Amino acid sequence: MRILVTGASGMLGATLVKSLSKKFDVYGTGNSEYKDCPVAYMQFDLSSDSFEELISWSKPKVIIHSAALTNGNYCNDNPLEAYNINAVSIRKLMNATDGDVEIIYISTDAVFPSKLNLAKEKDIVCPENVYGKSKELGEFFLLNSERKFSIIRTTIVGLNENTSKSGFVEWIVNSSIKNETIGLFDDVIFTPISIWDLAMELEFLIENNLVDSKVLHIAGQQCCTKYEFGINLLESLNISTNYVKKATISSFTERAKRCADQSLNVSNYEKLFGRALPTLEKTIQSIKDNYYE
Numbered sequence: 579m580r581i582l583v584t585g586a587s588g589m590l591g592a593t594l595v596k597s598l599s600k601k602f603d604v605y606g607t608g609n610s611e612y613k614d615c616p617v618a619y620m621q622f623d624l625s626s627d628s629f630e631e632l633i634s635w636s637k638p639k640v641i642i643h644s645a646a647l648t649n650g651n652y653c654n655d656n657p658l659e660a661y662n663i664n665a666v667s668i669r670k671l672m673n674a675t676d677g678d679v680e681i682i683y684i685s686t687d688a689v690f691p692s693k694l695n696l697a698k699e700k701d702i703v704c705p706e707n708v709y710g711k712s713k714e715l716g717e718f719f720l721l722n723s724e725r726k727f728s729i730i731r732t733t734i735v736g737l738n739e740n741t742s743k744s745g746f747v748e749w750i751v752n753s754s755i756k757n758e759t760i761g762l763f764d765d766v767i768f769t770p771i772s773i774w775d776l777a778m779e780l781e782f783l784i785e786n787n788l789v790d791s792k793v794l795h796i797a798g799q800q801c802c803t804k805y806e807f808g809i810n811l812l813e814s815l816n817i818s819t820n821y822v823k824k825a826t827i828s829s830f831t832e833r834a835k836r837c838a839d840q841s842l843n844v845s846n847y848e849k850l851f852g853r854a855l856p857t858l859e860k861t862i863q864s865i866k867d868n869y870y871e
């Protein structure tokens with residue numbers, strides 16, 4: 579089966595192309611060069627008017643739309659670009675493909691407001707920043723289409739296969755190794771899942787023909803604060819935690835508003851498909867395994 583992964587140069591996309599290519603015929607696309615991409619790769623800007631070239635090259639049966647502008651501050655400062663890349667691109671993908679091409683849209687906890695703890699699929703979305711609003715709009719396009727889709731709301735952590743990129747986990751690890759003090763929020767909770775565990779769940783859905791127009795929360799089973807996550811991660815890697823300090827999100831007034839409660843309830847997904855999503859310990863273990871690899 580042919581799968582097109584957008585955002586293949588990004589953290590999740592690069593892991594998706596690597597792991598899914600063991601079973602499927604995978605094509606990847608991203609906005610920048612990615613010379614070491616392990617599958618056929620096309621550099622393509624999703625703000626383009628025509629997606630013809632991308633679709634006729636990859637001829638997908640399934641599209642995993644993982645590309646997004648993920649920097650909340652950048653999205654707040656450039657709302658039109660954020661809506662275009664994160665949401666309108668879904669419409670362009672639908673317009674450029676036949677009706678039987680399935681779309682898996684990687685969405686986010688950020689469609690929910692701060693006051694909701696362990697948000698369920700049926701809870702009403704109410705994003706608090708442009709990034710969350712752009713993802714809500716992407717979901718809206720799919721929900722109001724005839725297309726078979728899966729909207730996956732998630733909270734991912736992991737390492738970048740693409741060595742020109744660096745994210746949250748690399749920042750915690752590399753700063754601590756260099757004895758640089760960092761602050762991690764002790765008042766923000768989330769339910770992290772590793773990108774490798776999420777890739778396994780997407781493989782399960784595709785293989786079992788379960789892309790059937792549902793909104794699914796696929797995240798970790800357990801809540802923790804960003805601070806607890808960082809400490810657990812460093813301890814598991816035997817790196818000193820001396821340079822990690824507690825910080826509070828309320829003291830970051832310059833930032834785009836980000837929810838203090840980013841937790842997702844995953845029990846619906848687990849029950850529906852008989853899957854056991856990872857505990858915090860398992861999520862940390864996945865990072866540890868891949869860090870040493």
Ligand SMILES: NC(=O)c1ccc[n+]([C@@H]2O[C@H](COP(=O)([O-])OP(=O)(O)OC[C@H]3O[C@@H](n4cnc5c(N)ncnc54)[C@H](OP(=O)(O)O)[C@@H]3O)[C@@H](O)[C@H]2O)c1
Pocket residue numbers: 584585586587588589590591607608609610611622623624625643644645646647648663684685686687732733734735
């Ligand atoms: N990371 C998180 O904490 C988190 C949490 C919840 C949900 N998500 C969602 O998970 C998905 C993957 O996130 P991630 O952390 O892997 O993101 P990422 O590392 O920031 O990667 C984003 C990807 O989108 C591509 N992209 C951005 N603008 C583009 C454009 N104009 N045209 C084509 N491609 C473009 C980037 O291409 P280049 O890098 O080549 O420019 C990159 O491949 C996203 O949809 C995100 O919203 C992420």
